[in-house]
Amino acid sequence: MSITTVFESVLAALVLGLALWTIAVRETYSATVGFVAYGLMVALIWVGLDAIDVALTEAAIGGGLGGIVLLGAAARLRDTESTAAETPNRMVRLGAAALSAAIAAALAIAILLLPDAAPTLAPAAVANAAATGLANPVTNVLMAFRGMDTALEKVVLLLAIVGVWSLASDQAWGGRPGPHHEADPNGVLAFLARLLPPVGIVIGVYILWTGADHPGGAFQGGAVLASMWLLVIMAGLADTPPASSRRLRLVLVAGPGLFFLVGLGGLCFGAAFLAYPIAHAKPLILGIETAMLLTIAATLALLLAGAPERSVPR
Amino acid sequence: MSDFLTASVGFILAMLALGLVSILRGPGDADRMMSAQLIGTGGIAALLLLGTVTGVPAAVDVALILALLATFASIAFVKKGLSRLEVDSTDGT
Numbered sequence: 001m002s003i004t005t006v007f008e009s010v011l012a013a014l015v016l017g018l019a020l021w022t023i024a025v026r027e028t029y030s031a032t033v034g035f036v037a038y039g040l041m042v043a044l045i046w047v048g049l050d051a052i053d054v055a056l057t058e059a060a061i062g063g064g065l066g067g068i069v070l071l072g073a074a075a076r077l078r079d080t081e082s083t084a085a086e087t088p089n090r091m092v093r094l095g096a097a098a099l100s101a102a103i104a105a106a107l108a109i110a111i112l113l114l115p116d117a118a119p120t121l122a123p124a125a126v127a128n129a130a131a132t133g134l135a136n137p138v139t140n141v142l143m144a145f146r147g148m149d150t151a152l153e154k155v156v157l158l159l160a161i162v163g164v165w166s167l168a169s170d171q172a173w174g175g176r177p178g179p180h181h182e183a184d185p186n187g188v189l190a191f192l193a194r195l196l197p198p199v200g201i202v203i204g205v206y207i208l209w210t211g212a213d214h215p216g217g218a219f220q221g222g223a224v225l226a227s228m229w230l231l232v233i234m235a236g237l238a239d240t241p242p243a244s245s246r247r248l249r250l251v252l253v254a255g256p257g258l259f260f261l262v263g264l265g266g267l268c269f270g271a272a273f274l275a276y277p278i279a280h281a282k283p284l285i286l287g288i289e290t291a292m293l294l295t296i297a298a299t300l301a302l303l304l305a306g307a308p309e310r311s312v313p314r
Numbered sequence: 315m316s317d318f319l320t321a322s323v324g325f326i327l328a329m330l331a332l333g334l335v336s337i338l339r340g341p342g343d344a345d346r347m348m349s350a351q352l353i354g355t356g357g358i359a360a361l362l363l364l365g366t367v368t369g370v371p372a373a374v375d376v377a378l379i380l381a382l383l384a385t386f387a388s389i390a391f392v393k394k395g396l397s398r399l400e401v402d403s404t405d406g407t
Contacts, residue, residue, distance in 0.1 A: 014331055018337070044360060059376050059379045064386045234393055
């Protein structure tokens with residue numbers, strides 16, 4: 001048994017233990033902190049499995065942005081937890097346990113019944129990398145071979161933001177999302193919010209750019225940019241833009257809009273919807289990804305900021 | 315050199331395990347958050363070392379993202395905690 005196997009076994013045992021504790025612990029806050037640590041450790045495991053693209057996403061979403069969503073939810077729930085102290089009766093608990101056990105058993109059976117040589121298109125994806133000029137097979141699949149799925153995924157992001165905004169009250173409709181943050185302008189938080197974003201923006205753009213040939217891409221880069229924007233907002237240095245702002249809405253539709261525009265171009269001048277001309281495939285894909293970087297950053301940050309709460313004076 | 319790096323990975327994994335114990339024990343939320351920070355920092359170190367040992371340069375990018383975002387949860391934690399404290403003090407007076 002090699003030393004790497006030992007490390008991986010130890011890591012897997014640690015993650016499993018942490019996962020069990022996160023489920024079993026009673027306090028919402030402790031479970032949230034456990035979940036954030038869990039996200040960080042799972043990113044390590046993805047690196048061990050050579051799935052760097054997934055590790056990047058897990059580090060950005062599981063360890064970073066997801067933690068903020070859950071902490072915000074825990075902070076809101078904390079006020080109601082003390083009042084709603086009634087415990088569910090025995091039947092409900094037994095039913096929930098049986099349902100969870102059934103789902104776990106179904107998942108286990110599905111994994112045990114997997115064919116030995118899993119059906120895969122990975123060799124075909126790697127072999128056809130030259131068609132787009134991008135060396136990262138994941139980006140090739142996402143942007144070219146299965147481009148339609150990715151385009152629709154970005155529309156789902158838009159639907160999510162519409163869903164969050166529709167929770168706004170009538171007075172706050174079109175207003176600024178989230179509470180107004182205030183912090184000591186000479187404090188640590190404001191200092192960090194001035195120091196970190198320049199570095200973070202460079203790294204976010206780098207993750208997008210390196211995604212063409214190495215692990216990375218628009219989603220991971222967008223998550224980094226979103227967190228930098230949120231940091232500035234949480235430090236009170238900037239405010240969230242009102243949901244009615246036309247510029248904001250343009251940014252929100254820029255990514256999917258450009259994607260579908262290029263797709264329609266393929267329909268008019270090329271073979272099919274989303275068929276890139278071979279000679280210009282790489283610049284076209286990078287252009288779409290750049291627009292998507294902005295859209296994803298704005299969408300993720302606004303999803304985390306929440307529903308519009310403060311109406312804007314007109 | 316590679317042996318030394320591998321031994322360092324083992325040491326850092328042990329530190330990660332200790333951080334987990336500290337998350338389990340608590341006792342307060344702030345203690346747990348600090349342990350999560352320790353795990354984030356340890357994760358960055360483990361990624362950099364593993365990337366060098368196994369020859370996966372892209373692991374450095376994951377470490378970069380972790381370094382940027384691991385602090386994030388604790389900032390949100392402090393913000394939520396602060397607004398909570400302010401609500402409490404206005405309730406008290």
